[in-house]
Amino acid sequence: MSVEARAYGSRALAILRDTPAMRDSVTAGALTLDSARRVGYASVDIESWRRWAEQVKNHVLTHLDRYLLQAEDRLRANGASVHWADTPADAAGIVSDLARRHGVRTVVKGKSMLSEEVGVNASLEAMGIDVYETDLGEYIIQLLGEMPSHIIAPAIHRGLDDVRALFHERLDTPRDAAPEVLAAAARRVLRGAFLAADMGITGVNFLVAETGTLALVENEGNIRLTTTMPRVHVALVGIEKLLPRFDDLATFLQLISRAATGQAIGTFVSLIQGPRTAVDVDGPDEVHVVLVDGGRSALLADPEAWEALRCLRCGACLNACPVFRQTGGHAYGWAYSGPIGAILAPALLGMEEGGALPFASTLCGACVEACPVRIPIPRLLHSWRDRLADARLTSRGERIGMKGYARVMTNPRLYRLASLLLRRLPGPVRGGRVTPVLKHWTAWRGALEPSTRPFHELWRDGIT
């Protein structure tokens, strides 16, 4: 996967300037999901659910070593193979090796953000393997050659007309095809792919340590087919995806559905207990579980930022985020966007590559009530900002500016002098044509207009 998280500012600017319809699609889609989430939360005692889920995830994360080994044990006992991948590249290598060993020519995939993080498609395609994304939204963006722009709604930035034009060109549907016609056209292609596929690749929503159960939630049925039809199923699992007990699924499956789409539960829930056994009528001959670290254990050891690992990847914080809603996920330049992407980026990509994203927020806090596992996102964003400034990864101009600002504001005489100067600035300066920081303000909001006299002068002369 190509990562361009550094370029957040210029990508966001380009999206807003060149593709205004994208903003409309993202805003409409995210607001719809956000209101659905509110409705989904309102009909249960959501505060108890969220607090409980937070505690369970905290427990599993603080004993992750033990639970991972337990999960490995149970998976093997169930007949699945377990692979450990230290880096995303290792994970891609493991999947490629499996494909080679099984003579795989066609792969079908269920939507998985971890597979984006790992870059599975590119490495398989480089081997000459046909890879089909089978989630409809993900299939659309695969045809477009784009990255997903949302954790659960990958094509949220595209409207119906975009899909009509795309499918007309690629699948020969009429220019004005109804959504049902478009879906049917995709289904025809994907049905062929399911029948031909030798390997199915998915992520998982949860891995239960107690029973080695892989749990997947979806609405289209494509994951059910991906995990049952091909002879090999490969599940990519981030090591933070564990739950301790099978019983925990009962609430977590409902919680993630309500958070993501407001549904009481997803239309399809698949609980996978290993490869096909003698009594099963379908299912793969082999199940391979790839446990991916990719910087997660280092994040777990980080006393300030580890709570990001509770994330269920439901996308609720993206929908709640007014910054995300202006651009969609492409501005963020890697798999995870929005508030959660901004607190994972510096941890998983490193502070230099991911350091721009913690600043892609106004710290408005709208994500806090949306998160099903109560991740204190604004506090984590702030913690990363502290560290980025300390590591001098912010601009030199900003560092000097902040020093000067603090100097003025800790000296009332300097402050009053600055106040006088502000009112004597020549028009072009106040209009932002001279100083670069001011220009970033004035170009978008017009010239600064201070009060004729500052309040401290009004006070000195007496308020009547």
Add this chain to the structure above:
Amino acid sequence: MLRVSLFATCLGDQFFAESVADCVRLLRSLDVDVSFPAGQTCCGQPAWNAGYREEALAMARHTVRVFEGSAPVVLPSGSCAAMLRVFYPQLAEREQDGFTQLAQRTFELSEFLVKVLGVTTLGDGLRGMRVAYHHGCHALRELGVEKEPTALLAAAGAEVVPWIADRECCGFGGTFAVKHPSVSAAMADRKLDTLPSPDCLTSADGGCLLQLAGRSRLRGMSVTVRPLASLLWQARQASLSRPGA
């Protein structure tokens, strides 16, 4: 007579001077003795939010010194009040006492009126006015100031108009406004595009108002933007000047 220290805040001092004066007039009309500690400057929030802890700490120490004492500190700004009340205690490591002591006696204007003074109505000077209220994020989510401003506006006869985006961030966000001005402006535009043509748009936060006023002016929209303190003074003033009131 209750004494309070007024923190005008740097934005209030420089950009909303008349509105801060209205805040003084309003408090005096409610028999509050207002003092204005002379050394006050800026609470330091832009540095804190941008990750410059050392600079923010210097400004916080300065502010704690300026507002020493026991009088409540009243700010016509939700965001700066949140800085003093919520973020100063997080910022301080060794000086907990002064920081938390200040935090505990810090109030945004409308919450001071309602929660400390027990005001339910200021007067009826806003009768017939259609007002859109923008909930600044820090006032709403950090201070929990939600009903106080709109209750006072409504009690003064204003119609607080339903606005689908009234709780959405305006895009100001301190340095965010100049770091990512295109996104910031798009956020303000979303607010303005959903605004149901009120007589005026108000908020307890100067930064948000600068952002929304600047953006609406640049786009040629005719939106009257007025700080909450001025509207609340107007609510009160009409009743005071009426004979027999």
